[in-house]
Ligand SMILES: Nc1ncnc2c1ncn2[C@@H]1O[C@H](COP(=O)(O)OP(=O)(O)OP(=O)(O)O)[C@@H](O)[C@H]1O
């Protein structure tokens with residue numbers, strides 16, 4: 001396709017010599033039609049050769065048109081001036097009145113007017129009839145009028161005016177030579193160059209240099225104009241594309257629009273999410289919380305039922321619990337069960353450094369929610385917006401944000417159908433005004449799941465992956481005391497990844513145990529080279545723990561023993577409580593101390609007191625035993641000598657009491673040490689067998705440990 005910009009381009013790329021040539025011979029250069037045209041001279045464009053005029057001439061090459069063949073010239077003219085060859089007559093005065101070819105091109109393409117160039121070129125003079133017709137017909141060309149849109153005489157006057165202003169401006173700012181070339185057509189420019197040379201009385205010898213400089217200036221100016229036009233067009237295109245993409249994104253992507261709108265500050269707004277796909281079925285192991293929230297669901301489903309008797313439902317419900325226990329999930333489930341919109345906001349989102357932004361976000365959130373009642377507003381991390389902060393430099397406007405929240409909560413009637421659910425890990429950090437009746441007046445605790453809850457959660461997430469039938473979720477649940485729902489979900493996920501990495505088809509207990517240990521103790525350190533001596537010490541140390549656990553009545557059952565380094569330890573023995581222990585007896589605490597002592601005692605018995613080690617396990621064993629003993633004496637009143645009394649701040653006690661406490665702790669530890677020694681001496685053979693089995697197999701599970709301790713032979717794995 002022909003495009004004007006490509007016709008103008010050659011003006012910049014015209015070899016300098018050509019241009020100079022053109023200037024050098026303004027009066028008498030014979031017309032030369034470029035080769036390609038002269039060879040294809042079948043059109044009247046070429047045959048209508050006229051005598052050269054006195055004006056300076058440029059040939060087709062000078063115009064950058066030398067590469068064009070006759071057909072292309074036709075095409076050029078045809079696309080530029082559709083219907084030109086048909087000699088069409090345009091009769092409407094609308095077409096004749098307002099459009100000039102020059103302004104059309106300049107405005108439409110932002111570049112120099114080719115027509116004036118044509119007029120001044122040799123082409124024009126050689127084929128003046130045709131080109132004159134083109135140039136004059138242009139003024140009446142209907143297509144151009146359409147593309148310019150509707151024009152009034154007034155706007156034209158303004159255009160003309162602004163063009164002349166622009167010219168005047170250029171005249172002021174551009175150097176005189178450039179001005180001449182930019183503002184006038186070429187013929188007159190050359191004339192003025194002649195005049196200039198005459199008036200300035202430039203000597204013959206300097207005329208060439210003068211003309212060269214003149215031509216160079218011209219070319220530079222043209223290149224500059226072209227470049228500016230190009231970059232302007234490019235910038236416009238980029239801005240346009242960005243605008244279109246932006247508008248499209250905002251229209252199509254609700255997430256994008258929420259993010260965008262919630263982060264733009266004052267006029268932010270929030271979009272709800274429909275939570276149909278999350279129900280109470282998805283939240284496991286928090287039965288009490290679910291029961292309490294059930295009535296909120298009922299209310300959202302059928303508000304009239306509750307208001308008939310004049311009762312008021314809580315406006316705000318505070319979900320309190322450690323991270324990852326499913327507070328967000330519960331709130332989503334409430335909205336999902338009731339099938340109402342769910343507005344999510346995080347407290348930290350409102351925490352703004354700028355005045356009024358946090359408050360304005362809260363205002364927008366509530367306005368949107370009220371317009372869509374019944375609905376659920378969930379504010380996660382409520383403590384970061386509703387905390388008892390005094391205004392600090394870090395949170396200068398927090399007070400304002402809390403006040404806005406309080407005002408909004410007071411601002412709607414209890415039975416309006418908007419339920420606000422807040423979640424926090426630190427209820428004690430909340431501003432008192434927030435937790436008084438009428439605001440977040442109902443608290444629901446979402447605790448870490450117990451062993452039953454953990455089993456349910458594990459089963460729920462195991463059902464989403466492929467697992468072997470031998471997997472017993474309860475065993476994993478027993479070994480994951482204190483894990484939250486999110487951590488259990490992560491455990492199952494890690495096991496699935498491990499199985500995939502090992503090329504297994506299903507997840508087995510091995511992978512689950514592996515990921516449990518990884519979460520509890522850090523990753524295995526298979527690459528660590530441990531020498532045989534250290535391996536042997538670790539094997540005896542760990543089997544020491546295991547032997548005590550096995551032969552002590554009140555100790556927890558053994559789950560596993562391993563000498564695989566993991567995290568900071570070189571090995572470990574894990575014990576599983578049959579149930580979550582809410583209470584522990586004195587005997588159970590003493591048994592725990594004995595098991596802790598077992599490791600060090602074993603080292604001492606086997607390698608002698610000069611060879612006991614400083615391993616992480618050994619020091620943490622003592623720590624553990626000492627802590628238990630201390631708690632027994634100072635907290636649980638389990639010391640006969642000190643009686644049933646708690647000693648919270650031992651630093652403030654009298655020296656006598658302090659030394660009495662120390663004495664008691666020491667006695668407990670010494671007795672524990674002796675008991676462990678006794679057991680290990682009694683079961684020296686079993687101890688040795690177990691240590692050797694560990695050296696051979698690295699890890700032994702509960703059954704395997706039992707087989708070894710019963711003196712049976714382990715099947716080769
Ligand atoms: N009781 C549960 N039952 C099923 N899945 C759970 C449970 N608890 C947590 N999860 C899983 O853990 C993810 C994170 O939990 P969620 O975000 O609800 O915890 P949270 O208590 O809101 O945590 P935070 O206080 O850190 O915001 C949930 O999306 C869900 O996949």
Ligand SMILES: [Zn+2]
Nearest residue numbers: 599617618621
């Ligand atoms: Zn140990």
